[in-house]
Structure formats: C-alpha cells, structure tokens
Amino acid sequence: MRGASVSDRAELTGSRLPTQPGPPRPPGDAAEGTVARLGRLDVLLVEDDPGDALLVEDTLEDTGLEVSLRWVRTLAEAGARLTTGPVPDCVLLDLHLGAEQGLKVLDQVLQWAPGAAVVVLTGLSESQAGMAAVAAGAQDYLAKAQLEPDRLGRAVRYAVQRRQVQQAVAALQAEQMRAAENARLERGLLPVPRVTNPRLGVVARYRPGRAHSLLGGDFYDVVETADGLVHAVIGDVAGHGPASAALGVSLRVAWRAFVLAGMRGPQLVELLEELMIGEQGHDEMFVTLTTVTLSPDEPVARVVRAGHPGFLLHAPGEVRLMEPPGALGVGMAPGLDGWREQQVPLPPGHALVLFTDGLFEGQIDDDGARLDVTGLLDVARRHRHRAPDDFVDSVITDVEAASLRHGGLDDDVAVLHLGWNTR
Numbered sequence: 001m002r003g004a005s006v007s008d009r010a011e012l013t014g015s016r017l018p019t020q021p022g023p024p025r026p027p028g029d030a031a032e033g034t035v036a037r038l039g040r041l042d043v044l045l046v047e048d049d050p051g052d053a054l055l056v057e058d059t060l061e062d063t064g065l066e067v068s069l070r071w072v073r074t075l076a077e078a079g080a081r082l083t084t085g086p087v088p089d090c091v092l093l094d095l096h097l098g099a100e101q102g103l104k105v106l107d108q109v110l111q112w113a114p115g116a117a118v119v120v121l122t123g124l125s126e127s128q129a130g131m132a133a134v135a136a137g138a139q140d141y142l143a144k145a146q147l148e149p150d151r152l153g154r155a156v157r158y159a160v161q162r163r164q165v166q167q168a169v170a171a172l173q174a175e176q177m178r179a180a181e182n183a184r185l186e187r188g189l190l191p192v193p194r195v196t197n198p199r200l201g202v203v204a205r206y207r208p209g210r211a212h213s214l215l216g217g218d219f220y221d222v223v224e225t226a227d228g229l230v231h232a233v234i235g236d237v238a239g240h241g242p243a244s245a246a247l248g249v250s251l252r253v254a255w256r257a258f259v260l261a262g263m264r265g266p267q268l269v270e271l272l273e274e275l276m277i278g279e280q281g282h283d284e285m286f287v288t289l290t291t292v293t294l295s296p297d298e299p300v301a302r303v304v305r306a307g308h309p310g311f312l313l314h315a316p317g318e319v320r321l322m323e324p325p326g327a328l329g330v331g332m333a334p335g336l337d338g339w340r341e342q343q344v345p346l347p348p349g350h351a352l353v354l355f356t357d358g359l360f361e362g363q364i365d366d367d368g369a370r371l372d373v374t375g376l377l378d379v380a381r382r383h384r385h386r387a388p389d390d391f392v393d394s395v396i397t398d399v400e401a402a403s404l405r406h407g408g409l410d411d412d413v414a415v416l417h418l419g420w421n422t423r
Helices: 006-010 030-038 050-061 075-084 103-112 127-135 149-189 242-260 265-280 372-382 388-404
Strands: 041-046 067-072 090-094 117-122 140-143 200-207 218-224 230-237 287-294 300-306 311-315 318-322 342-345 351-355 413-420
Touching (some): 041 050, 050 067, 103 117, 103 127, 140 149, 218 413, 230 351, 230 413, 242 287, 388 413
Parallel strands (some): 041 090
Antiparallel strands (some): 311 351
C-alpha cells in the first residue's frame, strides 16, 4: 500500500490497513527478540491529517513490527472503536483533532481504553505538551517531524511493554490487597478458640469455595466462660463477598460479647437478630447458625438451631446424624423466632461435628446431583475410626475430591469438632 496516494488512503478511514514486514534484522538483534515476544500488535491511529496518517503508516511498515493498523480521523470515531471493539495494544494519538484539543483528548482516550498503551504525536515545538501527556498517563510522545522507523518502533514496543508491566504490577497489588483483606476477615470470622479446660478437644477447619477472591460469610467461635461452660457457634451468612463477610464478622464478635456477658440459648439468638436488623436495615440478608453449650459435668449438649443443617455425633467407630428440632434462620422472619434450646445426649468419648452447608452441597455427578447430608454421612462413616483431626481432614478431603471433577466446592466450608476427652 506504499504507492497509494493520500486521497486514496483517505477513503480507507477506519479500515484495517495491511502492513508489510520490514527488512530482516541480524539473528542476534535484541530488538528482534522483543518483537517476537510481543507478537502481532493492534494499533489504532487517531489523526485528522491524512498526510500525517500516511507518514505514520509508512514509518510503521519499516519498523519490523507485526502491526494491524486502524486509522480514524476524529475523537468520536476513536470512541466508537475503543468502546465497541477489542482494546488495541497501542493508540497513536494526535492531541489536535479539530475542536478537540490538548490533554482533554488524552483523558478521554484513557477513559475509553484504560488497558491500551498511548503514544502521543506532537508538533516539533511541543515537547512540553508531550511531557505533560506522559505525566497525565501516556506511555511516550513523539514529534511527527522526527518520525523514523527505529524511533517509532522503539516507542511502540516500549509503550506496550511498559503498559504490560504497569498492569502486572497493578494486578499484583490487587492480589496483595485481597490477600491482606482475606487475612483480616479470617481473623474476624475464624478466631482462635478461647478455651482453657484441657479436657475439651477442639478441631476447627475452614476451606474456601471455588472462585471466591474473598472469604464468604461462614464463621465459627468457641469460648469458655468463668462458670466452666464451653459455648460454640457456627454460622453461614447468605451470599458471598465483602458484605456477607463483614456481617459474619459482626455477628461472630457480637456472639462472643453476649456470651461473655452471660447471655444463653434462644435469648442470645434473638439479640443477634436484633443486632443484624439494626445493622442491615431493609437488606434481605439472613443467617443460619447453630449454638452449642457444653458442661464438663453433664453428658449433654444444649443446642439451638436457627435454619442451620444438623450435625454429626462422632465416637471411635461410630458416626450418627443428629437433627434436633429448630426454627427459621436469623433474619428470615424478624420477630417470628420460635427458637428453642434442645438437649442432645453427649456420652463420654463422643463429640459434636458442626459444619456449614458447603460440606454437602457440592456437585458430584454430571446430572447435577449433590452430595447431600446422606452422602456426607456415608463419607464420615468411612473415617469413623480416625482421631478427631484426621477424621475432620479426611472427610473434607473426600468431599473435595468428589466435587473436584465438577469444579470443586461450590461454597465455603467451616467445620467444628467438639468433645470432652475421656483421659
């Protein structure tokens, strides 16, 4: 296309202009290796002067870069390209487009295509404008009157590479922020049990569900009060993301504070609902939870279930599913509680295994079947002879393996194994 006239080129506004490979480079040329790594580049030229557009295209053809070039004359055309099609690797941008002038042109292009590298094209006496453009977000600037293949090729290559580095650094920083947020939320949702009685065995585990960049709303806590009683809670906030996790943290912290203040049983759950409604207003969020109170002197567990799944009773060689009567989850029907404390026999050597629904809701076949609590019970019974730590870890591992072929755990999993040691 080198022999076409400027008027011929003007008829191709917005089309993909073919480019010819430049002259071969020596085998050891470092630039050649860089170009090879970059591969084919999509470049958008935003230039209202056909003569300057022809100059840029001809110069690009001699750079040795593999380029697919599109040319548009106006900022409006650039916006149409950048907002409806794939984002180009590089935008070569004239800052003077008729009535559109200066850094406002650059700002608009950066808003439309934040992932593209931008090289600003300036007049010979506009070095200050070029530097201002770089300060405003462009990767580089070039004077049109000094366009040469090496200089233009270097500017495009380096601009794309710098933009890639910037994006990689930004992604790394975002990942570090997510990791820090996870750590903060984990401390709030999954605290260290506050128990001093050496007779109590506590095993606590948590596994995140697939594709969750942040922890969900699953939470647990175990605390011993001055009267020697041990209290535990496990809960699951409906939904995922920061709002669910924040609500889970609030409820878990409030639960511990209420327990230490002497609240027990259904009254404690009612207080949690009042707190939740006050915090969430009219948001339609709810929480399922189970609270447990254990006494070292009594072979029973006092249990309150609020919409939460049942639990397992585990002893060496034995696993049973327990589903004492319960009521609706917290926040499902404010004011219509109906929660009651149930006494569940806890013979010596037995332990309660509390869990959230992520442990049994994973998909296990191509037809969409779920493990369900009956399948979980079968898994648990295979490991009934194991010690508490191994029992919990083996159950979670088997559940994960069963769902792995279908994408892994759909939801977060929290597990508490609580029981008095007989020694």
